[in-house]
Amino acid sequence: MIMEPQEDPSFTQAFQFLKETEFYSVDETKEEEHSSLSSPSYSFTSKGKTDLVIAQAKAKHFIVVNQVTQKDNPLNGFIKQVLWNYGNIVPDYLLGRYTCALFLRISQHLLTPHYIYDRVKAIGKQFRLRLVICLIDVEDFELALKEITKLCVYSEFTLIVTRSEREAARYLETYFSLENKPTDVLREKTEQDYVSQVENALTSIPSINKTDAMQLISNFKTFHALVNADKKELSKCPGIGPTKVLRFKEAFQMPFRKQ
Template structure:
């Protein structure tokens, strides 16, 4: 174990996390004497001036917290998270549960981790804490094939993967549907009444299977341009007040057109000497003035 030169926390935060050698994890010097370090095996460790307690990868860090210490100093973990800021992509709070009444404390820590985008891991011994840290370091460059679902290339495996994507449909239901309808096309063409007759499939499950094949992928129909803008919008211009002339004479007989608008009242005679003071200007004068000055304005 080699000791790295110490520097201030602000300097390390500005320069970013130190480069971690593969298969080597970095530990904060404040953890000297922590019993977790004695149980870290299969990976090398070194001291470094870092903001978190452990750096188990280029973009992964961990903060260690003992619940017994947290009860005595509840502000400690908040200060550490605030100092951590937005550094690292995966941030872990490794909690050592070494007290008996831990339910309320873990609930509050979980809320805090959700707010600060931190993954909380609860361990019950120092050996388990060390095992988590070692596993994160060992699997730093491992592909996710070990935890990825494996789908075989045969017909039954593909059929099972497709039908189990429907809610509440399990592998036993897939075997029943395959035996009853012989093929995927037979299941897709089956009616809801035929699906209900299969053992283990009720009304709710049959409706979900039928909806998976019949309902469109979109929840609402797509809106076309014709629904928003008419193809040939009729744009009619209303004639001006002077060109209207006398109202048209209605023709005898049934008429589908609405009755014509009555002619408006004549505008008052304009005078330059009109008093526009607030004390004498009323709403009727404003309306008459507007109609006289802007007779061609069309109200929409």
């Protein structure tokens, strides 16, 4: 399902905190001029919606790069693991049907601090996953980064901080590659051999980790011998103290139902 752009009624309330920041004051006489230079204007007309649908379809095969805001960005040259091409899109990078990214340098934010706010507002809630990839390229970045972090929290963007264009490109490639992957790639692979199954069963006991499980398996050889071992025998295993012995015995002796 494509998420259509819509006006967020809570936007003004969410960004009310900006009035208390040093960046809120704007020269009204130059506001219109600056707006036309610092950020492109986007209209959500039927044509704009059509462009979004086309771009999202293309983003299944390659990263779509904003042909206006990122035309001369050196970062693009570091995107080598996946294909990319320019397109007419609102975000800086379209990383699939449901993922987008904005790119921001700290130096740029210091010069035009309200630029990123305009870009975030333009995207709104169109995408499920919205990223701000922030490149630290100045020494005094703490205050600016704090401001950007606050913006991302209020607007539900994920902030990624990088130190180089190469690192930023790796993040773009990774998010693009993972969007269409099944959730199985994130799950821990469970081995099917007998020892691994016993290990998984033992580590489900509170306080027993994988190292403890392997110590118990190697000391008692069989599961039958392990379950029937007394507390003294269990405590002889390295790393198995009184608390772990107690948890272990409770797991195998406690009734399934309370009488």
